Amino acid sequence: MPKWNDLQGRSFLESNARDRAVGLVDEGTFTELAGPFDRFYSPHLETLGEAVEFDDGIVTGVGRVGVTPVFVISQEGKFIGGSVGEVGGAKMVNAIRLAIEFHDTLAAAHPDLTDAEKPIVVISFETGGVRLHESNAGLLAHAEVMDQLQKARGKVPVIAVIGSKVGCFGGMGFVAAATDCIVMSEFGRLGLTGPEVIEQEMGKEEFDSGDRALVFRTTGGKHKYIVGDCNYLVADTLGAFHDQIAELATKSLADFEAMRRIGSPEKVAQQLRGVALAAEMQPKDARDVWAHAGNADPVALTDMPLPDFLAQVKRLSV
Amino acid sequence: MSLNTLTFSVKGDAGAALKAPVHHGVVGSGDMEVLMEPKAQDGAVSVSIVTPVAGFDDLWKRVLQTFVSQSGLSDAHLDINDNNATPAVVLLRLRQAMTEAQAN
Numbered sequence: 513m514p515k516w517n518d519l520q521g522r523s524f525l526e527s528n529a530r531d532r533a534v535g536l537v538d539e540g541t542f543t544e545l546a547g548p549f550d551r552f553y554s555p556h557l558e559t560l561g562e563a564v565e566f567d568d569g570i571v572t573g574v575g576r577v578g579v580t581p582v583f584v585i586s587q588e589g590k591f592i593g594g595s596v597g598e599v600g601g602a603k604m605v606n607a608i609r610l611a612i613e614f615h616d617t618l619a620a621a622h623p624d625l626t627d628a629e630k631p632i633v634v635i636s637f638e639t640g641g642v643r644l645h646e647s648n649a650g651l652l653a654h655a656e657v658m659d660q661l662q663k664a665r666g667k668v669p670v671i672a673v674i675g676s677k678v679g680c681f682g683g684m685g686f687v688a689a690a691t692d693c694i695v696m697s698e699f700g701r702l703g704l705t706g707p708e709v710i711e712q713e714m715g716k717e718e719f720d721s722g723d724r725a726l727v728f729r730t731t732g733g734k735h736k737y738i739v740g741d742c743n744y745l746v747a748d749t750l751g752a753f754h755d756q757i758a759e760l761a762t763k764s765l766a767d768f769e770a771m772r773r774i775g776s777p778e779k780v781a782q783q784l785r786g787v788a789l790a791a792e793m794q795p796k797d798a799r800d801v802w803a804h805a806g807n808a809d810p811v812a813l814t815d816m817p818l819p820d821f822l823a824q825v826k827r828l829s830v
Numbered sequence: 831m832s833l834n835t836l837t838f839s840v841k842g843d844a845g846a847a848l849k850a851p852v853h854h855g856v857v858g859s860g861d862m863e864v865l866m867e868p869k870a871q872d873g874a875v876s877v878s879i880v881t882p883v884a885g886f887d888d889l890w891k892r893v894l895q896t897f898v899s900q901s902g903l904s905d906a907h908l909d910i911n912d913n914n915a916t917p918a919v920v921l922l923r924l925r926q927a928m929t930e931a932q933a934n
Contacts (some may be wrong), residue, residue, distance in 0.1 A: 513930065528856050548853045548865060553911075561832045563882050563913035565857040566865065590858030 516540065520751035524675040525699045527750060529571045529588035532636050535750035536673070536757060537575025537582050544573040545610075546603050554599050556646045557592075565591045570600035572607040577754070580761035581631040583611040587638040589678035595643030596684060601653020608633055608660035611668045628762040633670040635691065640706060641682020654683040661690050665775070669693065669768040671760055673753050674700035674742070679731065681706040690775075692768040694742040695756050696733035698818060702741060703731040729798045729814060734821065738802055738813075739786075739828050743771045747818055785830040801828065836879040836887055840894050842904030843873060854927035862915040864927050869907040881912035893917045897924045 519527070519535035527535070534542045546552050548566035557564045569591035575582050585607050587594045596604070611633045619625060642650040664670055672691040674680045679701030680688050688694060688702060696702065705713075707721035707730075720726060729735055736742040744760075746752040773779060795801050802810035806826035813821060848868040855863035869876065875898050879890055897903070901924075908924075915923070 548863070549851060549867075551909075558833050561882055563857050564833070564880060564911055565863060566853070566909075566911060588856055590856045590861070 520749065520754065522750050524673075524697055524748050524750050524753055525677055528590065529569075529586040529636070529638065532676075532750060533571045533573055533575075533584045533586040536584060536586075536634055536636065536754055537577050538754075541577075542573055542575040542584070544571065545607070546572055552599050552603070554597050554643075554646065556597065556649065560645055562592075562645060568597065568599040568603065569594060570596070570603050572603045574610075577758045577761050579628050581611075581614065582757070582761070583607050583614075583631060583633045584636070585633070586636040587676075587684075589638035589676055592643060592645075594637075594639035594676075594678050595645075596639055596641065596650055596653055596657075597643035597646035598649035598653055600643075601650065601657060604635070605653070605656045605660050608657070608664055608668075608670070612660070612664050615668050627764045631668055632757075632761055633664065633668055634673060634757055635670065635688075636673045636676070637680035637684055637688055637702075638676035638678045639680060639682070639684045640678060641684045651683070654687065657687055658690060661687070665692075666765060666769070669760070669763070669765065671695060671757060673757075674702055675733070675746075675748055675753065676700065679703070679706075689741075689773055693744070693760060693771045694736075695744045695746060695753060695760075696736055696742040697746055697748040697752070698728075698733040698821075699748055700733045700736075700742075701728070701731040702733075702736050707731065725814070734813060734825075735798050735802075737827065738805055738807075738825060741773070745818070745822065782830060789830055804828070833880050833882060834884050836881070836890055837877065838891060838894075839871075839874045839876045840891070840898045841873065842875045842898050842902070842906070845873065845904050846902040847905045848903070848931050850931070852927055852931040854930055855923045857911050857913045860914050860916065860919065862910055862912040862920060862923055864911075864923060865909040866903075866927055866931060867907050867909075868905060870905050871907075873904040875903055875906050875908065877908045877910065879910040879912055881910075881914075883912070883914055889917060890920075893920050894924075897921055901925065901928050903928065 516539040553564040571586040670691040675697035710719040711721040737745040799810040805828040851867040
């Protein structure tokens with residue numbers, strides 16, 4: 513395991529799931545739960561003759577940021593594209609369940625806890641969604657994670673961090689959208705149907721998945737920040753993500769509720785205004801939306817260094 | 831079609847025993863992971879490999895023998911999950927795991 517101080521300066525994009533889990537919390541505080549030595553691997557892959565991994569591609573554990581207990585879930589994109597199957601899904605579900613139970617026990621014993629002392633959940637997404645090899649078990653795992661998110665709501669804030677190579681797509685795109693807060697780097701990508709799938713189904717005319725610039729300005733962190741699909745945009749280092757989590761850890765439940773994208777009649781009305789705007793504008797490119805949001809030179813935003821971008825970008829309000 | 835499990839033992843002689851168990855690697859395409867655990871068995875290093883590829887049993891043995899004689903590892907059990915890693919990658923990951931184990 514690399515030293516924590518070295519990890520803080522390391523690229524989030526290029527790190528593996530375990531290094532991310534260790535680096536997202538404070539130095540020396542991470543304890544892995546259901547780790548590789550417990551050997552919870554997929555029985556389905558074994559039957560199919562596919563390679564297995566001892567942690568089923570998902571690292572779960574608990575650590576601390578400042579005085580905040582943090583339950584960490586970190587997906588590994590190199591193992592079958594970060595797909596979520598039965599075992600990995602169960603690990604996600606139980607990490608969130610543990611956080612809720614811990615919150616309840618803690619709140620019962622200490623009724624005067626501050627916001628910072630209450631536990632949070634951090635999920636690092638690197639996935640294309642359901643592991644198709646495990647079909648229904650994988651789908652069910654998604655539903656169970658959503659169920660836990662609903663149970664955690666108003667109790668344990670759930671923060672999504674997305675800055676990985678694979679990004680966050682498919683069923684897990686829905687899961688990320690249902691969290692309380694999303695933190696991305698400009699290299700993170702978030703969506704439902706991935707670029708390759710759109711091209712395969714609708715043709716190259718509709719979406720050219722080989723056009724990296726197009727892919728990133730449609731699904732990448734900068735675009736998601738402008739349209740409000742992510743709450744915070746940070747630099748591509750583990751330290752930047754760690755510091756953002758430290759800042760969020762002290763926020764109140766009301767602050768988190770305000771950062772959500774779904775879950776109340778007001779949020780639904782806001783989403784519908786977004787749909788109406790899209791129908792009216794008929795944007796041909798993400799840059800049309802950026803210009804509509806008030807950015808005079810949308811082309812310049814793409815290659816702009818992050819501090820300059822954050823200083824001058826106008827975000828869409830509907 | 832199912833996964834192949836190879837189990838064999840390599841004689842270790844130098845006596846570099848592991849202090850603590852170590853895990854290293856990610857089962858990406860062309861890659862592997864290994865769990866190394868201390869296990870007293872008269873210096874021997876036992877190995878269990880789970881791999882989708884069949885027909886390379888001798889090659890696996892030679893790579894593991896090379897690793898054990900170079901590193902001087904003894905009295906240990908290795909669990910490997912392989913996903914079509916080449917011999918060079920296998921040797922590299924085992925060495926990295928060993929370095930990590932000694933650093934801890």
